[in-house]
Amino acid sequence: SYELTQPPSVSVSPGQTARITCSGDALPKKYAYWYQQKSGQAPVLVIYEDSKRPSGIPERFSGSSSGTMATLTISGAQVEDEADYYCYSTDSSGNHGVFGGGTKLTVL
Amino acid sequence: EVQLVESGGGLVQPGGSLRLSCAASGFIFSSYAMSWVRQAPGKGLEWVSGISGSGGSTYYADSVKGRFTISRDNSKNTLYLQMNSLRAEDTAVYYCAKYRITMVRGVIDSLYMDVWGKGTTVTVSS
Numbered sequence: 001s002y003e004l005t006q007p008p009s010v011s012v013s014p015g016q017t018a019r020i021t022c023s024g025d026a027l028p029k030k031y032a033y034w035y036q037q038k039s040g041q042a043p044v045l046v047i048y049e050d051s052k053r054p055s056g057i058p059e060r061f062s063g064s065s066s067g068t069m070a071t072l073t074i075s076g077a078q079v080e081d082e083a084d085y086y087c088y089s090t091d092s093s094g095n096h097g098v099f100g101g102g103t104k105l106t107v108l
Numbered sequence: 109e110v111q112l113v114e115s116g117g118g119l120v121q122p123g124g125s126l127r128l129s130c131a132a133s134g135f136i137f138s139s140y141a142m143s144w145v146r147q148a149p150g151k152g153l154e155w156v157s158g159i160s161g162s163g164g165s166t167y168y169a170d171s172v173k174g175r176f177t178i179s180r181d182n183s184k185n186t187l188y189l190q191m192n193s194l195r196a197e198d199t200a201v202y203y204c205a206k207y208r209i210t211m212v213r214g215v216i217d218s219l220y221m222d223v224w225g226k227g228t229t230v231t232v233s234s
Contacts, residue, residue: 042224042225042226042227045222048208048220086153088220090219095167096155096158096169097155097219099153099154
């Protein structure tokens with residue numbers, strides 16, 4: 001079955017840039033999406049269609065995708081950005097969703 | 109305001125069944141595909157199932173295919189997940205989510221969940 005691979009953890013100091021990667025064989029043809037999940041809460045969409053930001057999401061969140069890798073970038077990470085981040089996409093058929101394993105972002 | 113509220117979770121013995129419901133409001137329910145996503149304790153998100161707006165097309169993760177059935181009642185603005193032959197590894201918080209789909213020349217170009225419920229907890233244990 002199709003898999004998306006993320007690093008388990010990323011750590012940065014406040015104000016630094018955090019980058020979280022997501023690799024998958026179908027990403028050259030399928031969009032990547034990014035969800036933020038804080039402890040005990042439902043996921044929140046922070047990037048869709050590789051690089052678009054939903055309304056209400058701070059400008060410091062950005063996304064990009066090249067080849068088989070998508071990247072979520074948080075420029076000037078803040079303490080409140082500490083959360084688990086999941087990439088999401090679909091398999092080549094487009095009918096089955098798949099999440100990456102998640103990346104725990106620590107900002108301290 | 110778009111809102112999704114899950115219900116029906118609880119404690120069930122291995123091999124048992126449970127039906128989850130998701131009540132939708134704030135949007136034209138029948139116009140949107142819907143999905144279920146789960147999260148086992150301390151683990152990541154797992155896509156479980158999806159259903160088209162009409163209910164005519166359904167999709168399942170390999171881990172639940174043949175045991176779970178997704179359905180919807182558009183007259184009641186409600187999404188369901190019938191879970192049979194439950195196993196300990198099905199223990200999770202189950203989220204209902206609304207799909208957002210973009211079509212280009214009749215083909216799905218973009219497909220993702222844009223609104224989520226708060227989840228309902230299913231525990232499979234003897």
